[in-house]
Amino acid sequence: MGKGESVLAARRRVVFVVPAGAALALAAGGLRAQALSAISGGDQAGALRAALEQGARQAVETLGRADGFWSNPRVRIPLPDALERLRSPARLMGMGGQFDALQLSMNRAAEQAVPQAMSLLQSAIRSMSVQDAQAILTGGPTAATEFFRTSSSAGLEKVFLPVVTQATEKVGLAQQYNALAERGAAIGVVDAKQARLEPWVTRRALDGLFLMIGEEERKIRANPAGAATDLARRVFGAAAR
Numbered sequence: 001m002g003k004g005e006s007v008l009a010a011r012r013r014v015v016f017v018v019p020a021g022a023a024l025a026l027a028a029g030g031l032r033a034q035a036l037s038a039i040s041g042g043d044q045a046g047a048l049r050a051a052l053e054q055g056a057r058q059a060v061e062t063l064g065r066a067d068g069f070w071s072n073p074r075v076r077i078p079l080p081d082a083l084e085r086l087r088s089p090a091r092l093m094g095m096g097g098q099f100d101a102l103q104l105s106m107n108r109a110a111e112q113a114v115p116q117a118m119s120l121l122q123s124a125i126r127s128m129s130v131q132d133a134q135a136i137l138t139g140g141p142t143a144a145t146e147f148f149r150t151s152s153s154a155g156l157e158k159v160f161l162p163v164v165t166q167a168t169e170k171v172g173l174a175q176q177y178n179a180l181a182e183r184g185a186a187i188g189v190v191d192a193k194q195a196r197l198e199p200w201v202t203r204r205a206l207d208g209l210f211l212m213i214g215e216e217e218r219k220i221r222a223n224p225a226g227a228a229t230d231l232a233r234r235v236f237g238a239a240a241r
Contacts, residue, residue: 105170113159124147141214181196225237
């Protein structure tokens with residue numbers, strides 16, 4: 001009986017702990033909403049646009065320079081799997097330099113492409129509605145980054161792809177890989193997403209860009225004092241409550 005009672009008591013404690021945690025979350029959300037409600041929707045949108053441009057510009061400047069991708073292990077673009085598997089055997093035959101040169105050219109291509117992103121990101125920022133801004137401000141730690149990804153990815157791919165193609169076509173191994181990988185994808189031995197080098201590099205460049213934009217967004221949310229304008233500091237300070 002004693003054991004049964006202890007189990008029952010434990011269950012009761014669990015039942016009460018969960019609602020308590022939910023109540024705290026609801027209370028925090030209520031305080032945040034109350035603090036933001038004292039700021040007009042237009043001011044919220046203006047502050048968010050300023051902060052987003054600040055974060056996007058910092059991410060673009062970080063990546064869109066020599067070694068922006070290459071020197072950062074978190075965003076460095078790897079060779080497609082099929083090529084990576086061949087790199088070690090090729091090195092044994094004295095051909096490893098070709099693989100190294102190709103990977104470097106891929107990352108250099110991404111570094112050249114990223115500066116082209118700023119105008120499209122600015123267009124996405126300008127197109128943001130007040131409702132979009134309010135949803136982003138009360139959303140998760142990378143809600144703005146996800147807005148960018150949804151609204152800008154297709155346009156960025158179109159802008160990046162020609163830059164990447166021009167940079168990688170100078171490397172003979174890239175052309176050889178495309179010819180072989182397309183055949184491999186047709187019979188299922190190569191991932192279709194890696195069947196051509198240029199789209200692979202473009203997608204990885206975008207992943208790196210959004211990763212860095214997300215980091216900048218987290219910084220501003222965690223430390224509103226670092227925002228570029230007084231209004232942005234005020235709005236993000238209210239959103240952080």
